[in-house]
Amino acid sequence: MGVLLAAALAVLVAPVVEAAKTLDFYTIDVEGGKSVLVVSPAGESMLIDAGWPRAASVDRIVDAVKDAGLTKIDYVLVSHFDIDHIGDLPRLASRVPIGHVFDHGEFHPAPAPATPDPRYTASLNAAWERFKQYDAIRTQVGHTVVKPGDKIPLKGVDVEVIAAGNQFIRKPLKGAGAPNPLCVTNSQAAVIDRDAEDNQSVGVVFIFGKFRMLDLADLEAHFSRDLVCPNNLIGTVSAYHVNVHGQFKGIAPELIGAVHPQVAIMGNGARKGADPPTWPVLRATPGIEDIWQVHYSAAGTKETNPPADFIANPDGPDEFKMIKLSAQNDGTFTVTNTRNGFSKTYKPGRP
Numbered sequence: 001m002g003v004l005l006a007a008a009l010a011v012l013v014a015p016v017v018e019a020a021k022t023l024d025f026y027t028i029d030v031e032g033g034k035s036v037l038v039v040s041p042a043g044e045s046m047l048i049d050a051g052w053p054r055a056a057s058v059d060r061i062v063d064a065v066k067d068a069g070l071t072k073i074d075y076v077l078v079s080h081f082d083i084d085h086i087g088d089l090p091r092l093a094s095r096v097p098i099g100h101v102f103d104h105g106e107f108h109p110a111p112a113p114a115t116p117d118p119r120y121t122a123s124l125n126a127a128w129e130r131f132k133q134y135d136a137i138r139t140q141v142g143h144t145v146v147k148p149g150d151k152i153p154l155k156g157v158d159v160e161v162i163a164a165g166n167q168f169i170r171k172p173l174k175g176a177g178a179p180n181p182l183c184v185t186n187s188q189a190a191v192i193d194r195d196a197e198d199n200q201s202v203g204v205v206f207i208f209g210k211f212r213m214l215d216l217a218d219l220e221a222h223f224s225r226d227l228v229c230p231n232n233l234i235g236t237v238s239a240y241h242v243n244v245h246g247q248f249k250g251i252a253p254e255l256i257g258a259v260h261p262q263v264a265i266m267g268n269g270a271r272k273g274a275d276p277p278t279w280p281v282l283r284a285t286p287g288i289e290d291i292w293q294v295h296y297s298a299a300g301t302k303e304t305n306p307p308a309d310f311i312a313n314p315d316g317p318d319e320f321k322m323i324k325l326s327a328q329n330d331g332t333f334t335v336t337n338t339r340n341g342f343s344k345t346y347k348p349g350r351p
């Protein structure tokens, strides 16, 4: 056998060392809107929300799709129809093919003010126009209205719908359901700003082996409480995408304390979300190891923002960087700041 042939055969029979298949979340910088690209261990993808109806949001999503090595988005989950989530799906679809759309159903406009206000009428008309365009594309690509208890069929991971259309699961997820002692305090429940669409948000739990991620989109504190009081129907999670971009109206300590994540991620903008009063609540959560932010929160101070390595876009010009979370099925996960490559690995094994 010639040396060259032997070498060629050696290459052919060499064991293929495949990287462990991971469940990946890219929290995209859409300037305070929401957009998270999820790539399952089976290689299927789902976009949660599409940011603002601006070219810049579409550009950032397309960048993330390329970074993830994808050529299409298999599913789109639109948590609700507020302007910072509904994005511009027709424009996105012209750049990258998108598959089946999941959402909570119909648009719920903000209640009219007591005295007629032309600004309200103008913004209502614009919201209906956006929804009309969205409705056309969801009809074109295929569309399902989800209900609590449904699963989104992203291959390789369980995606459990726990909230949708202001309805919530009534039975605990597997392994959950213990009484929640934190329900004795009724935290922020009285001071919410009831945005009609916020509280229609589709909320999901991703379950991949021992790894769990909770994402309730813009569900406000009062209704988040329904998921954990008197019994914690969610159980504990590894990572938590903080409600309402970290705006204080989304912060229910009974929820956060009960699910007690190792890591919280805030999809905030420099001037939206990551409210300073949110910080001490997250920081006081038993077992929390780190808080990651898409932006430095300009409303806060160094004391109410994480260290720079945990912020994708620090104070100053927007760099449009992401936070990537990559999870293994043994519960280990790594979070990476795409600005500087800083990453930290978190081990499972907490009660």
Ligand SMILES: [Zn+2]
Binding pocket: 033, 034, 082, 084, 085, 218, 244, 245
């Ligand atoms: Zn929002």
